[in-house]
Amino acid sequence: EAxxxxxxxxxxxxxxxxxxxxxxxxxxxxxxxxYRQDPGLGLRQIYYSMNVEVTDKGDVPxxxxxxxxxxxxxxxxxxxxxxxxxxxxxxxSSFIGTGGFSYGYTFGSGTRLTVV
Amino acid sequence: xKEVEQDPGPFNVPEGxxxxxxxxxxxxxxxxxxxxxxxxxxxxxxxxxVYSSGNEDGRFTAQxxxxxxxxxxxxxxxxxxxxxxxxxxxPNRDDKIIFGKGTRLHILP
Numbered sequence: 001e002a003x004x005x006x007x008x009x010x011x012x013x014x015x016x017x018x019x020x021x022x023x024x025x026x027x028x029x030x031x032x033x034x035y036r037q038d039p040g041l042g043l044r045q046i047y048y049s050m051n052v053e054v055t056d057k058g059d060v061p062x063x064x065x066x067x068x069x070x071x072x073x074x075x076x077x078x079x080x081x082x083x084x085x086x087x088x089x090x091x092x093s094s095f096i097g098t099g100g101f102s103y104g105y106t107f108g109s110g111t112r113l114t115v116v
Numbered sequence: 117x118k119e120v121e122q123d124p125g126p127f128n129v130p131e132g133x134x135x136x137x138x139x140x141x142x143x144x145x146x147x148x149x150x151x152x153x154x155x156x157x158x159x160x161x162x163x164x165x166v167y168s169s170g171n172e173d174g175r176f177t178a179q180x181x182x183x184x185x186x187x188x189x190x191x192x193x194x195x196x197x198x199x200x201x202x203x204x205x206x207p208n209r210d211d212k213i214i215f216g217k218g219t220r221l222h223i224l225p
Contacts, residue, residue, distance in 0.1 A: 033213070042217035043160070043203070058212065090159055104150050105205075105213070107159035 002027045006091050006108035013081055013115055021076045021111050023091035031094040032074040033058070033105070034066065036087040043090070049074055050096070081115040088112050118142065120206050122216035130224050133194055137219045139204030140186045150205040151178055151189045154218065160203055164189070191221075199223045 004025045013019055025032065033048035035058075045058030049068040063085055065077040074093075078085060089112075092105040122139045129135045141149075149166035164171060166187045170179040177190040187206070191198055201218040 035215075040217075043215040045212065045214075048212070088157070104162045104165055105152075105160075107161070110157075110159050112157075 002106065004091055004093050004106050004108040006089075006111050008111060009109060010112050011114070013113070015082055015115055016080050019078050019081060019113075021078075021089060021091075021113070023074045023076065023108055024072050025074075025091075025093040025106070026072065027093060027095070027106065028071065029093035029106075030071070030096045032068065033092050033094075034064070034074070034076045035090045035092065036060065036085075037090060038087050046076065046089075081113075083115045086113060086115050120204060120214045120216040122202075122204055122219045124217060124219060126220040126222050128222045128224055129194055131194060131196060134190065134192045135194055135221065136188060136190045137202055137204075137221075138186050138188050139206075139216050139219075140184075141204075141206040141214075142185070143207060144182075144185060146206045148205075148207055148213075149178075149180060149187050151187075152203040152205060152215075154201045154203055156201075160215075163202070194223050196223050196225060 007022045030051045034046040035043045037043050044060045046064050047066040049055045052071050055066050090110050091108040094105045119142045151163045152160040153163045154160040164178045166178040166180050175192045179188045199222050201220050203218045204216040
């Protein structure tokens with residue numbers, strides 16, 4: 001089954017304790033992206049990657065890191081989490097066609113992170 | 117103008133009615149548009165791509181108006197199961213994909 005797999009689904013952690021949220025897709029998509037979703041603010045892009053070893057900042061990259069060493073994996077790293085990073089996080093991937101057009105995202109099931 | 121703007125709603129619509137949402141976008145060069153559906157606390161799921169010629173999938177019709185820079189979603193014969201938040205998507209001037217904040221739809225029995 002074609003899918004984007006995120007882990008963990010739920011995570012409660014303490015301020016300053018490094019954590020990684022994993023994201024893996026089995027569709028051979030070039031494009032992968034991380035979003036956070038907060039009430040009233042919608043989906044905001046954190047980082048995205050057009051292909052292996054190519055990553056770019058989205059709208060809200062502060063406090064996050066990513067890496068794209070393999071095409072299928074795009075982990076999100078919080079080196080020193082803070083309470084304002086409490087949010088619902090989604091990973092997404094997409095095939096990029098000729099001309100750079102996306103054919104629509106497939107999202108993971110989400111990770112609900114609470115930082116206390 | 118905001119890059120992608122939607123009426124947040126909520127739209128409270130009786131079952132069986134027709135409902136339409138619009139979404140305006142700022143990048144006149146945008147080529148890829150989509151509508152997503154998101155249920156509470158779940159991931160967004162692709163509902164429809166939006167093509168220049170418009171497209172229809174069962175009770176759902178999506179259209180693009182380039183002159184006025186908006187896309188629309190029409191739902192006919194609405195069902196209780198259509199209750200969700202509907203997100204529109206368009207690329208901005210840097211080709212980053214931007215999601216609207218969503219329009220909440222409640223179908224009333």
